[in-house]
Amino acid sequence: MGLDPNPERPAALAQWEAVFGSPPPPYLSVQFMQKALAYEAQCKTSGGLSAGTKRALKRIAKGETVATSNSSSLRPGAQLVREWNGRTYQVHVIDGGFEMDGKAWKSLSGIAKHITGTDWSGPRFFGLTARAAGRS
Known part of the structure; x- marks a missing residue:
């Protein structure tokens, strides 16, 4: 078994499991995990997404069309x-x-x-x- 190419990976994995309650998908990079963890911390301190945005994201995830705004x-x-x-x-x-x-x-x-x-x-x-x- 070789050395892990990124020594920050074990800490990122442990932090991910502590925050989200399950291990991350195996293909996630350390950089992505760190960004997701930082975003989660930001959501906890500032309240996260608005209710309207959450509803729109749920509709998008279901494949529904969501009205969008213009520039x-x-x-x-x-x-x-x-x-x-x-x-x-x-x-x-x-x-x-x-x-x-x-x-x-x-x-x-x-x-x-x-x-x-x-x-x-x-x-x-x-x-x-x-x-x-x-x-x-």
């Missing part, structure tokens, strides 16, 4: 995540626009074009429109 209602501090061609893109909503990879953007459509190389509706690309959520 004009996004508040600074919000984050958008989109996977495209095997890469995950994170966009942060800032005052007056958006930020991705350290660069400020005025529109989501500009970011979508940068990512894909073609003209896209930014709100649609990031799943903020009803049509993108599976409705016509």
Whole structure:
């Protein structure tokens, strides 16, 4: 039996079991476990997700369509995540626009074009429109 490549793994596993009451799936990385544990601690101190968000997530988990908002209602501090061609893109909503990879953007459509190389509706690309959520 070889040495564990990450010496932090045993501590992360023990903490996960203490917090969640069962072992994590075997494929989770230490970094992911640490982030999940930090999020759980944050939820305990600040109350976690709103009731509306919890309901929406339950509906999504059941495969139901959930009404979404458009980009004009996004508040600074919000984050958008989109996977495209095997890469995950994170966009942060800032005052007056958006930020991705350290660069400020005025529109989501500009970011979508940068990512894909073609003209896209930014709100649609990031799943903020009803049509993108599976409705016509």
